[in-house]
Amino acid sequence: MGSSTKGSRTHCSSAKSRAATGPAQRPFPGNFLRCSVVFQPRSSRLLLLAAIGSATLSSATVSPVFAAPLTSARVLRIVDGNQVFIDANQARINQTAGQGSLLSTRQSRAELLFNTRAIGLLGRSSAIRIGARCFRLDSGVVVVNGSQQACLGSRILGVRGTTYVLARESDATYTLSVLAGESVIGQDLPELPQEADILSRYPRIQPSLGVQAGGFGRVFPGGGASFNGGLQYFAPLSQSSARRVLYSYSSLGSSFQNLWGASTEIGYRWFTPANRSTSGAYIGYAGYSSPGCFSHLLNAGLQWERSRWRLGASGGIRLNDCPAGLHYGALNLSIPVGRVKEQPIYVSISPYVLAGNVVGSSLLTSSSTSAFPGIRTSLELPIRPHLSLRGHAGADTVYGVTVGGYFTYRIPATGQIYTDPNSPAPAAAAAVSSAATVTPVATPIATPIATPIAEHTGAQQIVAQHTGAQPSAAQHTGAQQIGTQPSAAQHPVAQHPVAQHPVAQQIGSQHPGARPASELAQLALAGTAFVVADLPSPLGIDARDQAQRLQPGVIGEGQRGRFSADGELLAVEPISNSEFLQLLRTNLNGHNPLPESRRIARAAQGRGLFNNELAGFLGIDFLHNATLAVSTTVDTPFSPLTQMPVGSYICAATSQARQIGAQLAGPGQFNYSGGPAYFGTGSQTYQGYPATSNRAQAYVFSDPGVCRELNRLANQGYDVVQAEPISSRRPPGTQSADQSGPLPGSLSGSL
Numbered sequence: 122m123g124s125s126t127k128g129s130r131t132h133c134s135s136a137k138s139r140a141a142t143g144p145a146q147r148p149f150p151g152n153f154l155r156c157s158v159v160f161q162p163r164s165s166r167l168l169l170l171a172a173i174g175s176a177t178l179s180s181a182t183v184s185p186v187f188a189a190p191l192t193s194a195r196v197l198r199i200v201d202g203n204q205v206f207i208d209a210n211q212a213r214i215n216q217t218a219g220q221g222s223l224l225s226t227r228q229s230r231a232e233l234l235f236n237t238r239a240i241g242l243l244g245r246s247s248a249i250r251i252g253a254r255c256f257r258l259d260s261g262v263v264v265v266n267g268s269q270q271a272c273l274g275s276r277i278l279g280v281r282g283t284t285y286v287l288a289r290e291s292d293a294t295y296t297l298s299v300l301a302g303e304s305v306i307g308q309d310l311p312e313l314p315q316e317a318d319i320l321s322r323y324p325r326i327q328p329s330l331g332v333q334a335g336g337f338g339r340v341f342p343g344g345g346a347s348f349n350g351g352l353q354y355f356a357p358l359s360q361s362s363a364r365r366v367l368y369s370y371s372s373l374g375s376s377f378q379n380l381w382g383a384s385t386e387i388g389y390r391w392f393t394p395a396n397r398s399t400s401g402a403y404i405g406y407a408g409y410s411s412p413g414c415f416s417h418l419l420n421a422g423l424q425w426e427r428s429r430w431r432l433g434a435s436g437g438i439r440l441n442d443c444p445a446g447l448h449y450g451a452l453n454l455s456i457p458v459g460r461v462k463e464q465p466i467y468v469s470i471s472p473y474v475l476a477g478n479v480v481g482s483s484l485l486t487s488s489s490t491s492a493f494p495g496i497r498t499s500l501e502l503p504i505r506p507h508l509s510l511r512g513h514a515g516a517d518t519v520y521g522v523t524v525g526g527y528f529t530y531r532i533p534a535t536g537q538i539y540t541d542p543n544s545p546a547p548a549a550a551a552a553v554s555s556a557a558t559v560t561p562v563a564t565p566i567a568t569p570i571a572t573p574i575a576e577h578t579g580a581q582q583i584v585a586q587h588t589g590a591q592p593s594a595a596q597h598t599g600a601q602q603i604g605t606q607p608s609a610a611q612h613p614v615a616q617h618p619v620a621q622h623p624v625a626q627q628i629g630s631q632h633p634g635a636r637p638a639s640e641l642a643q644l645a646l647a648g649t650a651f652v653v654a655d656l657p658s659p660l661g662i663d664a665r666d667q668a669q670r671l672q673p674g675v676i677g678e679g680q681r682g683r684f685s686a687d688g689e690l691l692a693v694e695p696i697s698n699s700e701f702l703q704l705l706r707t708n709l710n711g712h713n714p715l716p717e718s719r720r721i722a723r724a725a726q727g728r729g730l731f732n733n734e735l736a737g738f739l740g741i742d743f744l745h746n747a748t749l750a751v752s753t754t755v756d757t758p759f760s761p762l763t764q765m766p767v768g769s770y771i772c773a774a775t776s777q778a779r780q781i782g783a784q785l786a787g788p789g790q791f792n793y794s795g796g797p798a799y800f801g802t803g804s805q806t807y808q809g810y811p812a813t814s815n816r817a818q819a820y821v822f823s824d825p826g827v828c829r830e831l832n833r834l835a836n837q838g839y840d841v842v843q844a845e846p847i848s849s850r851r852p853p854g855t856q857s858a859d860q861s862g863p864l865p866g867s868l869s870g871s872l
Contacts, residue, residue: 194218194241194251198232200395200711201245205231222251226261232712237318239267242712258295262288264708266301266715267319276688279305282543284717285676286708295684298696298704299676301543301720306674306682306690322716323363324541326748328356328534333374333762335527337513342521343826348377349527351762355750363714363740363747364392370403370750374761379769382409382761386420388751390743394713397737398427401751407437407760409446411767412848416446418766424453424755428733429465429742431455433755437766439477444817445847447477447519447766453756455501457733463722463741464503465733469756471497475517478768478801478821493518497758506538507531515758519768521824527763538748543717679724698728705735714740768821772828772842774798774812782806800831800842810835821847 195217199205204227205212212231218224224233225248233241235256243249247261255272256263266284270277273295278287283302289295297304336348351374359367367389375381386405393400400423407418422435436450451473459466476492495517502510512526531538676682676693679701683691696704705725709715718739725731736742746754759766774782779798786792791804791812801820803813813819822828825844832840 192220192251192253193236194222194224194249194256195234196224196231197234197240198713200230200232202229204229205243218251220251220253223259224249224251230711234319235265235267235269237320239265239269239319240715241265241269242708242715244708258287258289260289262286262708264715266717267322272688273306273684274687274689276306276684278688279307282717284715284721286704293686294691295686295688297676297682297684298700299678299680299682300701300704301678301717301724303678304676304682306676306684306688319716320362322542323714324539324543324716324719324744326357326360326366326368326539326744327537328354329531329538329748330354330534331529331531333372333527333529335511335525335763337523337525337764339520339824339826340522340524341826342830343824349374349762349764350377351375353529353750353762355531355748357747358387360747363716363718363744364394366390366747368747368750370405370752372761374763374765376765379412380410380765380767382407382765384408384420384752384761386750386752390747390751392714392740392743394711394738396427397710397734398425399743399746400425401746401754403751405752409761409765409767411443411445411765412769412846414443414445414847415441416443416767417441418446418448420752420757422751422755422757424751426742426746428737429457431467431469431754433751435752435755435757437759442817443767444478444819445767445769445821447475447479447768447821449476449759449766450474451497451758455754455756461503463726463731463736464506464745465736465742466503467499467501469497469499469501471499471756471758473497473517473758475519475766478817478819479518495519495758497756499756501756507533513763515764518827519821519823520764521822521827523764539744541719543720698730701725701728702730705739710738712738714738714743719744764823768823769847770822770825770828770844771816771819771847772800772822772831773819773845774800775840775843777839778841782812800828 196205196207196212196214199212199214203211206223206225206227207216207218208223212218212224224231224243226243226245228245230245231243233243235241241249241256242264244262244264247263248259249256249263250259252272255270255277257272264284264286265271265280268280268282270279271287272278278297280302283304284300285302285304286298286300287295288298331353332350333353334348334350336346338344338346351372353370353372355368355370357366357368359365367387369385369387371383371385373381373383384405384407386403388401388403388405390399390401392398402423403421405420407420409416409418417440418437419440420435420437422433424431424433426432431453433453433455434451435453437448439446439448451471453469453471455467455469457465458468473495474492475495479493495515497513497515499511499513502512504510508528508530510526510528514522514524516522674690679696680693681696681700682693685691702725705721709718709721715721719741722731722735722739722741725735752760758764774797779796782798783792786806789804791798791806796814797816798812798814799816799819801811801813801815802818803811803815806812811820822844828842828844831842835841
């Protein structure tokens with residue numbers, strides 16, 4: 122198998138001892154093609170190994186370079202107006218531009234779906250023409266995420282899991298900026314086999330079971346502590362393109378004393394790319410078992426977030442007449458004060474109102490309303506993706522002043538909160554490390570001389586990277602050894618372990634027959650064969666790094682390539698930090714997140730550029746929030762897992778207070794008449810204090826110390842009230858276990 126050109130002869134053979142199977146084989150992985158070019162200088166017959174085919178070792182190292190066929194582009198979304206056109210007609214959402222069509226914009230931008238294989242973001246004043254195998258950018262700029270090729274002049278741009286920005290300059294040249302993955306330019310790229318829809322490449326949120334434990338201590342007016350803990354379960358019911366999610370969330374908690382509660386909710390979150398905001402809403406039910414009755418609540422809430430600042434509201438409406446149960450409504454402002462990797466640290470402020478059998482603005486003043494305000498502040502600290510810590514402090518007339526905190530640990534069903542198919546799996550990373558070691562070549566390869574392949578721009582770049590002072594070809598030890606071989610394919614280099622790799626051997630079936638030197642150069646440029654030019658011993662060189670050095674037509678992640686109007690690669694240079702940030706702001710802001718947005722965010726984080734703005738329009742904030750129930754991120758002050766909106770105690774009048782009050786009560790004032798009396802909504806005592814004989818109208822408290830505080834404020838010579846559990850049916854006049862006697866300094870008087 123061979124062919125010849127002037128001054129050279131090419132030999133190609135499959136690494137397996139069998140006949141070539143022809144071009145019908147799958148392009149990658151395929152059989153390895155071992156080729157050698159024998160150059161014949163006029164002065165002597167010198168065999169020179171100029172190129173050895175190579176390939177990616179596995180999908181865990183460098184992905185194959187594929188060229189996806191293109192036959193259509195569908196308009197998914199129009200941004201900033203409606204100036205998007207297919208040929209001369211204004212385009213509509215979900216309209217498809219077929220082969221040969223010109224898809225263009227003026228002052229608007231467009232999101233496109235390329236034949237289900239890639240997503241395109243067409244910029245303002247841009248135009249692309251749809252072809253049979255690729256699209257051609259006539260003007261402007263386009264962002265592509267996925268396996269979609271572009272035509273640059275007479276060359277084709279192939280990709281390896283890539284997000285790139287392609288711009289057509291005013292002088293008809295091209296600029297290619299790779300944000301993620303790799304791009305390869307060439308003239309002979311194999312077609313891409315059928316693969317998954319690009320829309321299936323978005324991260325997917327996974328169900329998770331959470332364990333929460335914590336508690337709070339009463340600082341004022343009483344003392345003591347309460348512990349809370351329980352379980353929560355979050356399950357996405359429907360999710361779409363990492364910008365919409367419908368979920369269910371349930372929780373079960375207990376105070377491990379006399380209170381327990383359960384809740385469930387259905388919630389929905391959505392991302393609005395126009396202003397980079399995330400919104401959420403939920404509705405649900407909660408039930409709380411309190412002393413004496415069971416309280417039923419209808420819960421609901423809303424939240425809006427932009428640049429990690431959160432505004433929200435939540436509340437619960439009591440559905441039955443349980444005296445211990447309370448209504449509540451809360452507002453929330455959460456301020457980002459830092460971050461742990463991609464996750465923000467929040468300080469939250471949540472003013473709220475409690476309604477029901479609660480005391481008014483002053484403990485000893487009759488209230489015309491049954492509501493009282495409270496406030497709660499909290500600090501949310503993400504420790505790890507699965508673990509978070511929240512500390513809080515609050516004040517109201519039911520719980521008093523409290524300080525507490527809790528931790529939450531989530532256990533995802535798949536081991537990850539969300540799965541991202543664009544991130545390498547741990548097993549793949551191990552495979553990269555395992556495959557990276559290459560056995561050194563015992564015999565050096567001959568230095569290239571002035572031949573068609575050696576004169577190729579790509580070959581010259583490789584020589585410049587891997588050779589120093591170059592001896593004459595005739596004197597090179599490798600050349601002398603090669604000359605004694607009956608075939609270059611039998612040279613030790615051709616027997617190199619890389620050449621014998623099973624995946625590499627399969628490529629040969631794609632290119633049977635002889636290849637002239639010029640075509641080998643094109644294959645090297647296209648990524649289907651690599652030129653080997655007097656490389657030093659590659660021991661310890663990572664396979665990916667070595668492949669990068671051997672491919673002058675590769676533009677890697679974080680690099681920018683400049684191309685002539687005909688697609689010839691003119692230069693490759695790194696993208697500076699300021700340029701990288703500008704590329705993201707100009708081309709991604711205002712669009713829906715791309716499947717590779719998280720990978721792009723990590724690249725920005727590695728450059729020290731990640732900030733709240735990027736987290737917003739790349740969809741990182743939405744993805745983080747979408748794994749949590751809205752009721753938790755809105756920091757609602759009451760739930761089964763934190764503090765429950767129920768009271769446990771009432772303040773009952775002592776027998777002495779009832780006797781004195783009955784004697785001193787005037788017309789229209791509360792008359793004890795020797796019966797039970799409670800601190801609560803009703804008529805007034807002769808001193809103006811609120812009192813009632815109806816137990817169901819008594820003010821409820823979670824802290825029995827409130828009753829002691831009432832005695833202190835009354836400043837009487839005896840205790841006028843005493844704490845009594847709501848469920849108690851204690852005979853009137855007896856003293857509760859909470860009251861051991863009058864407070865020091867008490868004076869005369871009563872309720």
